[in-house]
Amino acid sequence: xxxxxxxxxxxxxxxxxxxxxxxxxxxxxxxxxxxxxxxxxxxxxxxxxxxxxxxxxxxxxxxxxxxxxxxxxxxxxxxxxxxxxxxxxxxxxxxxxxxxxxxxxxxxxxxxxxxxxxxxxxxxxxxxxxxxxxxxxxxxxxxxxxxxx
Amino acid sequence: xxxxxxxxxxxxxxxxxxxxxxxxxxxxxxxxxxxxxxxxxxxxxxxxxxxxxxxxxxxxxxxxxxxxxxxxxxxxxxxxxxxxxxxxxxxxxxxxxxxxxxxxxxxxxxxxxxxxxxxxxxxxxxxxxxxxxxxxxxxxxxxxxxxxx
DNA sequence: GCGGTAACGTTATAATGTTACAAAACTGGC
DNA sequence: GCCAGTTTTGTAACATTATAACGTTACCGC
Numbered sequence: 472x473x474x475x476x477x478x479x480x481x482x483x484x485x486x487x488x489x490x491x492x493x494x495x496x497x498x499x500x501x502x503x504x505x506x507x508x509x510x511x512x513x514x515x516x517x518x519x520x521x522x523x524x525x526x527x528x529x530x531x532x533x534x535x536x537x538x539x540x541x542x543x544x545x546x547x548x549x550x551x552x553x554x555x556x557x558x559x560x561x562x563x564x565x566x567x568x569x570x571x572x573x574x575x576x577x578x579x580x581x582x583x584x585x586x587x588x589x590x591x592x593x594x595x596x597x598x599x600x601x602x603x604x605x606x607x608x609x610x611x612x613x614x615x616x617x618x619x620x
Numbered sequence: 621x622x623x624x625x626x627x628x629x630x631x632x633x634x635x636x637x638x639x640x641x642x643x644x645x646x647x648x649x650x651x652x653x654x655x656x657x658x659x660x661x662x663x664x665x666x667x668x669x670x671x672x673x674x675x676x677x678x679x680x681x682x683x684x685x686x687x688x689x690x691x692x693x694x695x696x697x698x699x700x701x702x703x704x705x706x707x708x709x710x711x712x713x714x715x716x717x718x719x720x721x722x723x724x725x726x727x728x729x730x731x732x733x734x735x736x737x738x739x740x741x742x743x744x745x746x747x748x749x750x751x752x753x754x755x756x757x758x759x760x761x762x763x764x765x766x767x768x769x
Numbered sequence: 770g771c772g773g774t775a776a777c778g779t780t781a782t783a784a785t786g787t788t789a790c791a792a793a794a795c796t797g798g799c
Numbered sequence: 800g801c802c803a804g805t806t807t808t809g810t811a812a813c814a815t816t817a818t819a820a821c822g823t824t825a826c827c828g829c
Contacts, residue, residue: 514815532819580749609740643807679810681788703784
């Protein structure tokens, strides 16, 4: 993500939080910024390390609290299969994403494919299941890594 | 899963492993049995506790090695979003499952919906991504728990 | 300013998972 | 049967991920 795009998302995040009456505090903004700056998912403890530059004495709860908040606001996603976090690139609308995680280079693509969501919806509704949070993560190899081997 | 069905799956597992030239050792069978006996997913350390009845001094590697083997053989699945494991109820053929995890009662349904798999396939192929392991877990509320609130 | 709530600091600890290396068990060829 | 090689298991230590508990500080509406 380019410096400019990061700025955009950050101010969008600001606006969204203000609109919702919640507080995007300095710490939370720092965590979000760190995630957006990384082109790969970052673990909570890596974030903790990176926070040391801007925050005095961050402890695990510091980063987990920020992450919890950011996830509630849809600004950050957790990748359950690798215990790491990514900044959301289009937080302006609620969405159910699918993540393609490259096992080679570690990069992650965030898709938002309606037909996938719809099929999942159908399949779960058929047995009366009400989905609150879908987790869809495909582990594999991205196009770039497939090519250059 | 009934006692009888557990027996069936266990002997199927035996047959499959023999066919593939891999060893379903006593420990591995114990772990598989424990998972099948539970109607809910079980964490690695819970399994470890339950193993103490039949195995002398189980340590974490004991259970993780068994789980790794069983997952490789498609006899067990890991639920990434809750760090727990379930025995597969139909291990006879390779399959990409979807899991519906009830946040209320903790029970899990394993689906195998081809149209979902197909849509995921399409969406990922479209950007040249090759999926090795799909993780599809829907967190929500099952029919029974929805009804009785 | 004051009182209530939300956010943060701090310490400790729980839960989950891995590394590394030695010992034992099994397998296949003779 | 026995040996050599491989797989499996035992064991101790350690690494990573996440939460509990409780006190303090900052913010916000009145």
